[in-house]
Amino acid sequence: MKIPPKKPHFLKPMLPGFKHDTKIPVGFLKYLKGYDHIEHAILKRDGKKWMVKVNGRRFEDGWAEFAEEHDLQLGDMLVFRHEGNMEFEVIIFDSSQCDREYAEYVQQEEGEVHTLEETSKNFEFKDAAIHNSVGQSYFICTVKPYCLTNGLLRIPKQFALANGLANKKCGLIIRDEKQRSWDLRLTTYGSQVYIGGRWGEFRAANDIKVGNHIMFEVVTNGEQPIWKFHDKPNPSIKSLAFPHAEPATHKPFGYSHFVCTVKPYCLSNDLLCIPRQFAHANGLINKKCDLIIRDERQRSWSLRLRSFGTGVCIKGGWHEFRDTNCLKEGDQIVFEVVTNGEKPIWQFRRNISGENASIIQEVD
Secondary structure (H helix, E strand, C coil): CCCCCCEEEEECCCCCCCCCCCEEEEHHHHHCCCCCCCEEEEEECCCCEEEEEEEECCCCCCCCHHHHHCCCCCCEEEEEEEEEEEEEEEEEEEECCCCCCCCCCCCCCCCCECCHHHHHHCEEECCCCCEEEEEEEEEEEEECHHHHHHCCEEEEEEHHHHHHCCCCCCCEEECCCCCEEEEEEEEEEEEEEECCCCCCHHHHHHHCCCCCEEEEEECCCCCCCCEEEECCCHHHHHHCCCCCCCCCCCCCCCCCCEEECCCHHHCCCCCCCCCCHHHHHHCCCCCCCCEEEEEECCCCCEEEEEECCCCEEEECCHHHHHHHHCCCCCCCCEEEEEECCCCEEEEEEEEECCHHHHEEEECC
């Protein structure tokens, strides 16, 4: 006689499209008999709980927030342990097949979208203002509360990739303008790279506080990179951060454009995710409507905007638009608002020159 486990588990790999929803395996449903009337499941991890809507055997509303907060990546493996009453304890393994390590910090947005006024008149130092010359030689960041409480500083993904720091764990030497130096560590957690080690000592020595704007500039790369630290970046640095700025449609309310990099999911899943900040500012949250996209040759395409959980995507017609423009993984493209309304109109162009590199939206 087979004896069912007291707390049955199921294993779930994160496959393309996982950020919108995920399914309970059919074979696991036998352990959920009697719970058909429950419309929401509770996912638990590290003492926190997330409520997720259950539609048949699919986790829907609430799942996207869980996936985002835990920085789930394609290839991650999740173990769901049923605790009873549609409550599941979740264990996360990354692509190395090891339990995912997390730095405890408040999640921040990776990319940014800006109005023309912000980029050309009233530049503010954000988390990923990156100069792009040969590689990317510096980044400017705003000190967040987690930088003080957790003994680390998150490095922008774009900067880390450009300087060969992804998945790297090594020593880091930081020197300041007074020629003082500190030995710190670069550490990778999941897909993110952080300055750790003696960060607390470095922070205290430079009296770094929440809200400060600080800059790190590459002196040398290698087995032990050397960076220069500036605690008061010169506002004139904006001319370097945006070396090829061109006029764009200015919208006094909302954000006029966003820049994105074509990711593998854009090719396999027939959609393009829109930055939430842009979607929210332009009234696109929970909106389902037609979208007209025009290019610089005055060609036009009819597509659809669709909402998935808290996200907004370009969906219907994307496949034809993508193929017509020969979009490939890694291409950088720009969408600029022409008009909003019941059927928005956007202008499309390729970001060939790499302009506005600091506002590229990294969408997974």
